[in-house]
Amino acid sequence: MTDALALQPQARVRTDPNHLGHHARAGEGHAKATGRGTGGPSSKRIIVGYGFWIFLLSDIVMFAAFFSAYAVLQTGTAGGPTGAELFDLQNVALETGFLLISSFVCGVAGLALAAKRHLIFQAGMALTFLFGAAFLLLEAREFLDLVDRGAGPTRSAFLSAFFTLVGCHGLHVSAGLLWLLTMMAQVATKGIRPEILRRVLCFSLFWHALDIVWVAVFTVVYLMGSIA
Amino acid sequence: MLLFPSSYRVSQSSVLATTGLIIVRSDGIFVMVKFYQLKIYLGIRAASLSVGVGILLGGCQPSILDSKGPIGAAENNILLIASIIMLAIIVPTMIATVVFAWWYRESNSKARYRPDWAFSGRIELVVWSVPFLTILFLGGIAWISAHELDPAVPIPSDKKTLQVQVVSLDWKWLFIYPEQRVASVNQLVVPANTPVQFHLTSSSVWNSFFVPGLGSMIYTMRGMVTRLNLLADREGDHFGLSTHFSGDGFSDMNFTLKSVSSEAFDAWVASARGLSATLDKAAYGELAKQSIADKPRTFSGIDPELFQQIVDQTVPPGPGPHQSSDGASQGVRPKGGS
């Protein structure tokens, strides 16, 4: 009796009468595709990248909340200046250009790191920093200018929402710049290790995501605000 | 779907000759429930439900189930229907839980152990469809009643609607009668059997105007106007309160709604006009300061623009607490003792 059972080890495994789809069947467990999760835990690089994506999605939800507040408060100008009166689209175009270039250079730096070209990596990251910092400088100048003109965030709900939404993006860029410098220092001192590669991957995901958020910002806030 | 009669008269219930569930309430009012279709014929005398809750009648005892107005009565009927339907589902479930747990306990050798039985399509079909159909039905009631009994919907009546403007202050209620040119604090006098249309706002923080004996509540928010329609179908006093927490004096924010005969109402208006102080901006400013005013009082000589000015925020808002060193709000000590 024991032999019979040994020959059919699956005999007592409860087979699923409602099996759907083409996923692993009873006894499989050998599927190679980790995408379906039946090959065991994914590699560390995938796990880190995936987890960071989930974090980025949550960050985008936070931006979505600020966007929705902006949308609601857009008309709450309280007799003060509206977007159309305040927005300098040339400045915005310059900011956008800088951010896009910094994203491009960041991509180059990432490729350089993968190809183990340290100098190009550091140069690329330095340029990313410069363009990112330039973006921030332009934005800071815009904010200070608005405050000078009496259109600071305490003037009206619309301006509160504007400063918070655009400012939140700017804060993320600032944090990114700090992270960037840290990554440059890490690669310089420790060289290319798996965990450092993963961190640079996360950083570039972050930086590109900020770019995507900026596209939404300048569309919803500046372009649509100027038309209204 | 008729949820409350379009002409508010006593009507004896007549039983439709259709199949369905007949529920007889203790006071003899028939409620017909036909599956997928609901027709409720109301009688005015919605006496208390004897479901063992021991609700006291009369006086100023608030009670939602013992409503003295058509809005509240209609809302009660919906509560009743929905409760019965939900009870019909949950009571068998609760009983089944106890029965299954008891019958299939380990020490019961008579129970059949079926260790591999973990799915049944038929049961699943029932288990998904019963809640779904119930929700469909209740959802229909919810949708229709949300429209018919929306607070802003006026109550049809042959009597002229009384307009009342309500301002919630810290921590008292100001009722302005724009057509009668009087105002009252913490006391709302209305003629019985007359629809009252409220326009509500707040001088500072949010509150919520509620008379449990009459029906719906609605928020009061500064800078905005909410609307409410109620009707008291007989004379009597009603307890009123705020149901949105508004700070340290919240528990004292009660008022009385007095439903009186139209003669008595006219007499009250006349006396208010005669003897009371005026409610101008300065008086309103004093009123808006934080306090617990427990004495109802009246005003006359109302500035007709006052309510609109409060809404448009051209009068200053109710000021916040005057901070003493221990953080306590000054002058706020609860009623009923030192």
Place this chain on the structure above:
Amino acid sequence: MLGKLTWDAIPLSQPVPLIASGVVGLVILGVLSWIVFGGHLPYLWREWITSVDHKRIGVMYCILALVMLIRGFSDAILMRSQQALAYQSPGYLPPEHYDQIFSAHGTIMIFFGAMPFIIGLMNFVVPLQLGVRDVAFPTLNSVSFWLTATGALLVNVSLVIGEFARTGWWPSPPLSEITYSPGVGVDYYLWAIQISGVGTLMSGVNLVTTILKMRAPGMSYLRMPMFCWTSLASNLLIVAAFPILTATLAMLILDRYLGFHFFTDEAGGNSMMFMNLFWAWGHPEVYILALPAYGIFSEVISTFSGKPLFAYRSMVGATMAIFVLAFMVWLHHFFTMGAGGDVNGIFAVTSMIIAVPTGVKIFDWLFTMYGGRIRLTTPMLWSLAFMITFVVGGATGVLLAIPTADFVLHNSMFLVAHFHNVMVSAVLFGAFAGYTYWFPKAFGFRLDEWWGKTAFWFSVAGYVIVFTPFYVLGLMGMTRRMQHYDVDGWRPWILIAGFGVIVMLVGVICQIVQLVVSIRRRESLRDVTGDPWDGRSLEWATSSPPPVFNFAVMPRVEGEEAYWAIKQRAREQARLRDEPDYEPVEMPLNSPTGFICAFFSTLIGFAMIWHIWWLALVGLAGAFATFVVFAWRDRVEYEIPAASVARINRANRATRAQALEHAERRAA
């Protein structure tokens, strides 16, 4: 130099908080002295405070939760006794205290009682059930826990230094704006929740990644235990909902600190927007808490019925349906704001639809019991109490989802009864069921059954006695948050509820006694094999407590209920599985990053509350420095040699082989 902080912040002239903080201070001093002078500090630091092991972190979450539940419950006792006394009298708690107490009660129970308990159980159990060694980001896990502890600490510090919010647990403007709440209370609330919210969000990211990307070989999605499915849904909800809370509270902070106009009534602000944003987080939050509780019940009911979970796929579908629908119902929290028939109607319908999958789950649990062989252990009793009481809460929820019913019941005691009904029945009973069920796995010995059952009966009886009168009171027009009242019709019900809280207190004391007694009797309650309940999922394949690496070799999963199949085969063949090929195991190194980061976060929070700007900057710099130091580590893992793995595993195999032999002999 010290911002708004002065000596006046300490409530020397107010007896109630003074006595409370005095007692708490003494207890903390006592515990700290025992730790330091008893020589336990090195062990605690090495094994617990700096641990990145999901099992340790899970236990610490649960300990935090239990302590904070006691704090929240003592607030409840204060509230019930105040209301019992305050009929036509001011009671003993003036409004400025009472308002803080009910605000603290709600905040603590939700954010620092229920959330950590549920997250702690998920942390402990999910990697074990998935058959893996740890979560995706172990050090981040530690950071999450310590940030949550920071939030709890800040809320409790408000008792001693300053005050807590007086707005209720959701700080609705304009009351929570600086004009009407000029004190530091609302700031304590805001910073405590923001900081712990970051921790919770990180925890959400961590567990989602773990469940989706790290499972034992062969474990497809539809072979995961039900608790893992509900954890997945809950953590997806965390990832999607908590950022909304972060943004909303940030807007309120900006209003209060910098004079912005998000929610003010002047300059174009919109206070109604706060309600919408807050409850867009708030409703998913209740499902974040309830879904894992449903998962616990699934595990407990199927284990103690000796049957697989009925209609597993249906349950999975119901869980994911709840996840999706959770975002479509938020307006039912403010039907009385006057949105009109169309808007109210839509949200009424969606709120009712979400009752359907929950109802399906109840019926599926019922049919799991049908045909089972039910052992009425403490976890099973908690589950039965849940099934019987929760349906009432669900039914009243459907009632409240009808706008016209809500128009008379909004913010009343009926509502308070409803949400306590669902939260206590589902989350608290579930947490206690899970606590009792997985306690032996965590500590190697079971909890005393007799005390457990006694605690159960008193707790459930007390809960019924407290909250049933609330339904009645709501129907009698009583609203929530009343510091005193004059209506005599309410009095008897309030007194009954006051008596009920005493019964609940007995239950709480019994729980504490149960723990003490079980620790003292632990040898007689020892869980030798690691499978004390005849379990069905993979955590019962390990020893109790599991070794740090959980599984010597990751198990190969071949169907639903992975461990049950392994066990049945072992029983049939009268021998254990073949010994695996042992390999060395790499585990992450412990790290003080979490603890130190939390220290700096506490500084930031406290500094921001009291406007001590330089201290906040110091905190920020310190937190950043902590991460940099962490990033600069050279060693991130340590290796456990194959021989050690083998030795540990063989010890467990020996006990299991013995148990198998005993069972054979008894059957023969």
